[in-house]
Amino acid sequence: MTSRRYTVYIAILIGLIIxxxxxxxxxxxxxxxxxxxxxxxxxxxxxxxxxxxxGLNVKTPFLENVIKFDRRNLALEADQEEVLTSDQQRLxxxxxxxxxxxxxxxxxxxxxxxxxxxxxxxxxxNSSLRQVLGTASATDVISGRRAVLMQQxxxxxxxxxxxxxxxxxxxxxxxxxxxxxANNQASVYRRMQTQRQQIAAQTRAQGEQQKREIIASADKExxxxxxxxxxxxxxxxxxxxxxxxxxxxxxxxxDPGFASFYRxxxxxxxxxxxxxxxxxLSPDSAFFKYFQYGPSGAGRR
Amino acid sequence: xxxNDNANPGPWGSPQPGDDDGRKDAPKRRPQGGGPRRPGGPxxxxxxxxxxxLRRRLGGMFGGPGGGVRPGAIAAIAGLAxxxxxxTGVYVVQPNEEAVVTTFGAxxxxxxxxxxxxxxxxxxxxxxxxVTTLNRIDIGGTGTPDGDIPQESLMLTSDENIIDLxxxxxxxxQDAARYIFATRNPEEAVKAVAESAMREVIxxxxxxxxxxxxxxxxxxxxxxxxxxxxxxxxxxxxIVEVQIRSVNPPQEALAAFRDVQSAEQDRDSAxxxxxxxxxxxxxxxxxxxxxxxxxxxxYREQAVxxxxxxxxxxxxxxxxxxxxxxxxxxxxxIETMQKxxxxxxxxxxxxxxxxxxxxLPPDVFRPRAATPTVTIEPPPAAASGNEAxxxxx
Numbered sequence: 095m096t097s098r099r100y101t102v103y104i105a106i107l108i109g110l111i112i113x114x115x116x117x118x119x120x121x122x123x124x125x126x127x128x129x130x131x132x133x134x135x136x137x138x139x140x141x142x143x144x145x146x147x148x149g150l151n152v153k154t155p156f157l158e159n160v161i162k163f164d165r166r167n168l169a170l171e172a173d174q175e176e177v178l179t180s181d182q183q184r185l186x187x188x189x190x191x192x193x194x195x196x197x198x199x200x201x202x203x204x205x206x207x208x209x210x211x212x213x214x215x216x217x218x219x220n221s222s223l224r225q226v227l228g229t230a231s232a233t234d235v236i237s238g239r240r241a242v243l244m245q246q247x248x249x250x251x252x253x254x255x256x257x258x259x260x261x262x263x264x265x266x267x268x269x270x271x272x273x274x275x276a277n278n279q280a281s282v283y284r285r286m287q288t289q290r291q292q293i294a295a296q297t298r299a300q301g302e303q304q305k306r307e308i309i310a311s312a313d314k315e316x317x318x319x320x321x322x323x324x325x326x327x328x329x330x331x332x333x334x335x336x337x338x339x340x341x342x343x344x345x346x347x348x349d350p351g352f353a354s355f356y357r358x359x360x361x362x363x364x365x366x367x368x369x370x371x372x373x374x375l376s377p378d379s380a381f382f383k384y385f386q387y388g389p390s391g392a393g394r395r
Numbered sequence: 396x397x398x399n400d401n402a403n404p405g406p407w408g409s410p411q412p413g414d415d416d417g418r419k420d421a422p423k424r425r426p427q428g429g430g431p432r433r434p435g436g437p438x439x440x441x442x443x444x445x446x447x448x449l450r451r452r453l454g455g456m457f458g459g460p461g462g463g464v465r466p467g468a469i470a471a472i473a474g475l476a477x478x479x480x481x482x483t484g485v486y487v488v489q490p491n492e493e494a495v496v497t498t499f500g501a502x503x504x505x506x507x508x509x510x511x512x513x514x515x516x517x518x519x520x521x522x523x524x525x526v527t528t529l530n531r532i533d534i535g536g537t538g539t540p541d542g543d544i545p546q547e548s549l550m551l552t553s554d555e556n557i558i559d560l561x562x563x564x565x566x567x568x569q570d571a572a573r574y575i576f577a578t579r580n581p582e583e584a585v586k587a588v589a590e591s592a593m594r595e596v597i598x599x600x601x602x603x604x605x606x607x608x609x610x611x612x613x614x615x616x617x618x619x620x621x622x623x624x625x626x627x628x629x630x631x632x633x634i635v636e637v638q639i640r641s642v643n644p645p646q647e648a649l650a651a652f653r654d655v656q657s658a659e660q661d662r663d664s665a666x667x668x669x670x671x672x673x674x675x676x677x678x679x680x681x682x683x684x685x686x687x688x689x690x691x692x693x694y695r696e697q698a699v700x701x702x703x704x705x706x707x708x709x710x711x712x713x714x715x716x717x718x719x720x721x722x723x724x725x726x727x728x729i730e731t732m733q734k735x736x737x738x739x740x741x742x743x744x745x746x747x748x749x750x751x752x753x754x755l756p757p758d759v760f761r762p763r764a765a766t767p768t769v770t771i772e773p774p775p776a777a778a779s780g781n782e783a784x785x786x787x788x
Binding site for chain 1: 497498499500501502546549550551552553555556557575576577578579580583584587588590591594595598599624627628629630644645647648650651652654655657658659661662663664665666668669670672673676677679680681683684685686687688690691692694695696697698699701702703705706707709710712713716717720724727728729731732734735736738739740741742743744745755
């Protein structure tokens with residue numbers, strides 16, 4: 095009798111466990127869930143934003159199913175895409191999308207699961223980028239307005255996602271790479287090379303220019319220095335000559351007649367009397383006064 | 396029940412083979428006691444006996460022959476199991492960690508380092524996150540030429556040049572709960588943001604500053620941009636540092652870039668040469684100038700002194716002359732003439748009455764030093780000859 099009683103207890107226990115397991119379900123902080131009654135979604139648990147219902151939850155056993163989705167910030171890496179900019183330049187653009195499932199009911203109805211969602215979103219992001227970047231020039235994409243364009247793409251993706259009722263919230267669209275296609279890169283390299291060659295030639299020419307400038311200014315300085323010295327020197331010499339003249343004038347001025355005579359005598363002695371001149375003299379010159387006329391020296395002059 | 400199957404070798408399993416090799420007396424000990432047990436364990440025999448009894452009682456409970464099962468024993472066992480289960484909630488949070496506790500998956504609290512407790516496992520769980528550890532991501536390759544990843548490292552500058560840039564990002568978890576719950580694959584997210592931010596900043600920077608002065612600015616801008624983006628996502632990540640490890644021109648243009656550097660060297664050396672020349676020439680000119688002025692000053696002094704001397708001499712003579720003007724003048728004239736004529740060739744010609752031009756022999760005009768000293772009596776018509784006197788030198 096006792097063993098049969100035990101068996102009944104155990105059967106009830108097992109039954110309870112099965113019912114409980116079908117009634118209770120856990121939703122992780124990272125997850126959100128929808129409750130589906132006979133294939134029809136009826137309610138949402140822990141959908142962002144807000145903290146609604148993560149933890150232990152209750153549903154009608156057997157009639158309702160639970161489907162869980164990620165609640166976190168999800169990544170979508172779009173494939174590389176060649177984009178034609180408004181100035182007809184090709185750019186290889188590599189972008190990624192960060193999104194979150196914000197309306198799991200819509201998401202479940204439109205996309206069912208994550209793989210479908212990724213495919214759909216990738217197409218969406220690519221076409222949005224083509225459209226947004228197609229209105230901008232290559233320079234804008236590469237530098238000037240990149241942040242603005244990313245914001246525009248974000249808004250555009252958001253709008254399209256809403257229109258298609260995807261049930262997602264777009265957090266960010268970011269361009270990772272925006273590069274030139276491979277064959278354009280070669281021409282960029284060539285241009286960089288020639289640019290550098292130009293800079294190198296210019297630098298060398300500058301060096302030569304500076305060298306010549308320095309040499310020229312040095313030569314100028316030399317010329318000025320020498321000329322100044324010459325000027326000073328001549329002035330000094332002139333001063334010397336002037337002083338000499340003044341000194342002579344002061345002493346010779348006392349008797350110009352005698353001074354002239356005296357100076358002439360000196361000049362004769364030094365000018366002629368050095369043994370290298372031949373004098374042709376006439377005997378009636380003053381020196382030969384006595385030589386010609388005798389002691390009286392009286393000639394008929 | 397599995398419990399029965401396991402009970403045979405005893406709760407501690409078979410003796411470990413290592414114990415046999417380690418001690419020589421182990422084989423002697425093994426036969427002792429009711430079942431295999433850990434050698435030397437003090438509580439061994441008692442525990443073994445306890446389990447033996449437990450097995451018997453359990454056997455009785457499930458269809459064993461007639462033995463009375465006491466409900467108190469079951470309650471005791473359940474209580475023990477419950478106590479053990481409760482104790483599994485004790486855990487240690489290391490000093491570099493923060494623990495995030497969830498109750499049935501829902502975030503409940505964060506715990507600081509220390510000995511902590513959470514309700515046992517199906518109810519609460521603890522996830523430990525290293526929050527002070529610095530994580531590093533290398534982007535663009537490992538820095539060596541072999542490890543280079545061109546699609547990560549090549550990027551466009553604002554003047555549409557291409558550079559090869561490797562950098563690393565150091566980051567740490569700032570908010571453990573957000574780090575775990577907000578983002579799927581946070582590490583990949585950080586990397587993607589880093590690439591995107593670096594390209595955005597480089598795309599705004601021209602080529603030359605990246606190689607020289609702009610590096611620090613780029614690093615700061617990228618860190619800032621990354622932090623802002625991650626904060627907007629609520630990722631709970633803090634960017635510690637962005638560091639540019641290497642930045643080079645692309646391989647294809649490297650030679651030209653190097654040539655620019657050597658051109659700069661050439662320029663400097665040309666300037667140096669010119670300065671050398673300048674220093675030499677200018678200093679020489681200064682020396683020459685000094686020579687010119689000095690010699691001019693010398694000339695002036697000389698002129699003044701000579702003049703002063705001559706004037707003094709004249710003055711002396713003049714003073715004497717004034718006493719006897721005529722005699723002095725004659726004397727001076729005759730003395731001078733004597734000196735002049737004594738040293739010169741002389742030809743005395745009396746041209747009076749000569750009807751034809753007098754022709755002198757060419758010997759007469761030779762400098763006196765070069766002609767032999769001869770004395771010729773002058774002929775009446777034309778006289779020529781050299782005075783027989785030694786040169787007064």
